[in-house]
Amino acid sequence: MKLRFVFAMLGAMLAGAANAQVEIFCQPIHTDFLISEETTIRVEVHNNTSDTLVLAGTNRNAKLGFELTTESGAAVSQRTELPFAPADVIHSGETWTRAIDLLPFYDLRNPGRLMLRTYIEWDGKAFLTPKHFFNLTRGPEMGKLIVAAGTGQKKATVKYSLRTVARAEGEMLFLCIEDPETQVRVAAANLGTSIRLYPPQLRRDAEARLHVLHQAAPNRFTHSVLTDTGHLLNQEHFATDYQMPEMREVDAHVVVTGRPYIPGDDRRLPLGPETNH
Structure with missing residues (x-):
């Protein structure tokens, strides 16, 4: 009976530890981006801890960032820090969602396939997303x-x-x-x-x-x-x-x-440029 009680308490503690964490997700909005267009990443953070996560300001206790590398593993140069404000706080039990354009903050001038991971550092721990890939093309x-x-x-x-x-x-x-x-x-x-x-x-x-x-x-x-x-x-x-x-x-x-287009108008040119005459 005592052994069963110990196992029950241990299971409850492990379940509590599993829930007391930060879940983070990210996804590029496109598979292919043209060089110099907005390179937007959707980021979502679920705060399952009992603390408030503060991403900026004098009370900052958490850091959100990106691991961005080329296909060969070389790090993509970061130009400036990401633009978080003191208002970027994630209260306990809340979900925080942002669309972040990487273009102003990373050197994205060269074509190629890039690997992206998003992370949050908090309370001596690091929470990391799986790898996501996207292409930069001319x-x-x-x-x-x-x-x-x-x-x-x-x-x-x-x-x-x-x-x-x-x-x-x-x-x-x-x-x-x-x-x-x-x-x-x-x-x-x-x-x-x-x-x-x-x-x-x-x-x-x-x-x-x-x-x-x-x-x-x-x-x-x-x-x-x-x-x-x-x-x-x-x-x-x-x-x-x-x-x-x-x-x-x-x-x-x-x-x-030409004639202004009226939404819903389905009339069209019948021939392509090679055969139109």
Whole structure:
């Protein structure tokens, strides 16, 4: 009887120890990321301890971080600390969820397959997630434009390119900005879904704004206007009812003509660019 009681107490103690812990989960939101786009990781922490976990500030008692390596095992260089604030606390019994963009904090300029693990250090213990993998890719080039930038000794060239990456919802088109000599990419703006029936068009107007016209769906084209640094200013959509939307220059301005797209309109161009006549 006493032995049974001892085993029962031991089982209760072990169960309590198992519950008094931190559970942590992480998941990249995509399998493939284009270099210089937001590289977002979803992180979820369950605080099963009796303490409050404080991730920042003078009362910090826990540290959340990432173990990020290349496929060969080399550590990816971290540029700055992750941006936690004193308000980032996880009370006992609570679940804390965040979407964290790794791009500002790690050197993610090179293509390749990366391994990610997320950890929390607390009370002399470390809690670690399983390994997750994702790919950094330059993406196939669908169009490009190289222009002069700066003046005098600071004069240089900038390359704007249209590149795609596959996602669960379809192929996505990005406008990328990079130094054509070093191939260092500084920005990647997501322009939305794209299909390859008609090749996208890229132009720059007299005010240094960038214009992209691409086929976003069988029945829809999208005209995007961006700053020369890749900030999206505006998007408008055009239908494909037997008339190809046209982008052209008028008095140093870039204009797109066509019939505005009405959601639900299923009319479309009947032929591809190779056979349309």
